[in-house]
Amino acid sequence: xxxxxxxxxxxxxxxxxxxxxxxxxxxxxxxxxxxxxxxxxxxxxxxxxxxxxxxxxxxxxxxxxxxxxxxxxxxxxxxxxxxxxxxxxxxxxxxxxxxxxxxxxxxxxxxxxxxxxxxxxxxxxxxxxxxxxxxxxxxxxxxxxxxxxxxxxxxx
Numbered sequence: 030x031x032x033x034x035x036x037x038x039x040x041x042x043x044x045x046x047x048x049x050x051x052x053x054x055x056x057x058x059x060x061x062x063x064x065x066x067x068x069x070x071x072x073x074x075x076x077x078x079x080x081x082x083x084x085x086x087x088x089x090x091x092x093x094x095x096x097x098x099x100x101x102x103x104x105x106x107x108x109x110x111x112x113x114x115x116x117x118x119x120x121x122x123x124x125x126x127x128x129x130x131x132x133x134x135x136x137x138x139x140x141x142x143x144x145x146x147x148x149x150x151x152x153x154x155x156x157x158x159x160x161x162x163x164x165x166x167x168x169x170x171x172x173x174x175x176x177x178x179x180x181x182x183x184x185x
Contacts, residue, residue: 032090033088033089033090033125034088034089034090035086035087035088035089035129035132035133036087036089037084037085037087038078038087038097039078040074040078042087042097043070043071043074044067045094045117046070046074046097047065047067047070047071049096049097049115049116049118050065050070050115051064051065052118054118055115055118058152058154058155082101082102082104083099083100083102084099084100084141085097085098085099085100086099086129086133086136088116088125088128088132088133090120090125095116095117095120095125095129096114096115096120096125096126096129097115098112098113098114098115098129098130098133099112099113099114100112100137100147108143108144108145108146109144109146109148110137110141110144110147111147111148111149111150112147112148112149114129114130114158114161122157126157126161127164127165130162131165134165134181138183144183145182145183146181147180147181147183148170148178148179148181149162149167149178149179149180150176150177150178151176152175153172153173153174153175153176159177159179162179162181163179166181167180167181168180168181
């Protein structure tokens with residue numbers, strides 16, 4: 030996949046991320062399905078960009094953003110990150126999610142040598158995300174009626 034990049038998010042990405050976040054399918058598959066105002070999102074986004082325990086990458090194809098991935102360091106276990114991913118609604122089912130997930134994890138490992146594990150909590154009904162994490166080597170560690178938890182251990 031030529032011309033695809035993984036870049037660090039910046040304040041200029043706020044509006045596009047807000048649009049993706051409020052997409053009906055994204056809301057349905059998220060922990061919170063409420064519509065978020067731009068002002069609330071923008072305040073949150075500015076704080077996240079300054080938070081040393083969070084990393085946000087943007088997938089970009091020919092300089093056009095197509096997805097976001099966020100890593101949140103677990104405060105009680107600093108070597109573990111939880112992950113969140115969202116692909117632009119018009120760019121889904123093109124293989125971009127797999128590229129973004131695999132390459133963002135590589136970038137995370139390069140930036141934080143202490144990272145030993147990445148975990149993903151996915152709604153059971155979010156079949157596309159479950160397949161994505163499984164295709165990228167994540168192992169199912171927990172499964173209940175509402176959520177699946179996947180883990181990926183760093184191989185050193």
